[in-house]
Amino acid sequence: MIHFKQVSKHFAGKAVVRDLTLEMAKGEFTVLIGTSGSGKSTTLKMINRLVEHDRGEILFAGEPIEKFRAQDLRRRMGYAIQSIGLFPHWTVEENIATVPQLLKWPKVKIRDRVTELLELLNLDPKQFRHRYPHQLSGGQQQRVGVARALASDPEVLLMDEPFGALDPVTRATLQEEVARIHKMTHRTIVLVTHDIDEALALADRIVLLNDGQVVQQGTPLELLTQPATPFVRDFFGGSD
Ligand code: ADP
Numbered sequence: 001m002i003h004f005k006q007v008s009k010h011f012a013g014k015a016v017v018r019d020l021t022l023e024m025a026k027g028e029f030t031v032l033i034g035t036s037g038s039g040k041s042t043t044l045k046m047i048n049r050l051v052e053h054d055r056g057e058i059l060f061a062g063e064p065i066e067k068f069r070a071q072d073l074r075r076r077m078g079y080a081i082q083s084i085g086l087f088p089h090w091t092v093e094e095n096i097a098t099v100p101q102l103l104k105w106p107k108v109k110i111r112d113r114v115t116e117l118l119e120l121l122n123l124d125p126k127q128f129r130h131r132y133p134h135q136l137s138g139g140q141q142q143r144v145g146v147a148r149a150l151a152s153d154p155e156v157l158l159m160d161e162p163f164g165a166l167d168p169v170t171r172a173t174l175q176e177e178v179a180r181i182h183k184m185t186h187r188t189i190v191l192v193t194h195d196i197d198e199a200l201a202l203a204d205r206i207v208l209l210n211d212g213q214v215v216q217q218g219t220p221l222e223l224l225t226q227p228a229t230p231f232v233r234d235f236f237g238g239s240d
């Protein structure tokens, strides 16, 4: 579904992503993990062209991503980020409906979809549909952010530390919801986190980045039991 071939990205002459080769299969849940500044967000943003790569090749559904207009890519890929980015003067319903509106879905279809998503994310539609973001808790805002990313049933869901600022209980609940959504919809999901437990709980495959490079990628079990380097072992807190 998404294929990076020796991709690099420089900012001000400095490589922040180097020679990245990665494949994310259709339906697979990939977690990009690494310390702060390791290039996770940059990698994610190259998938929906919020950041343009400057070397190598990125393929989406077999085609170089330059072939897609950035706005088309962003309609096909939901994007949820930590700092949520809900529009403060729009209701929950209007926020969730952002992409369906752009796609000119009929009003009734949009309404039904918003109801369905609110239910999926455990927000009572009657209670929350017409609220404004400032009338929601942090966890509820994050849920709306995830609902918005899912609204048009995109082929790919990109999430950048989507539960970053939440308390552990809310965080665990939302992780379970995302896992459930993945089980139900088999969407291709790429999630960025620096939280090891989150990665282990959610990922089909984990990609560990350090200093803009892949240190190791594999299943959670592989990274835990067959760390390729001492760095990997230390990162996952290996005890042996
Ligand atoms: P992560 O998400 O893993 O914390 P990022 O991908 O955000 O890492 O950043 C990787 C490196 O690239 C950091 O050193 C960061 O300062 C730098 N960087 C990211 N975006 C920009 C930008 N727009 N301009 C300049 N440097 C950037």
Ligand code: MG
Pocket: 040, 041, 042, 160
């Ligand atoms: Mg980041």
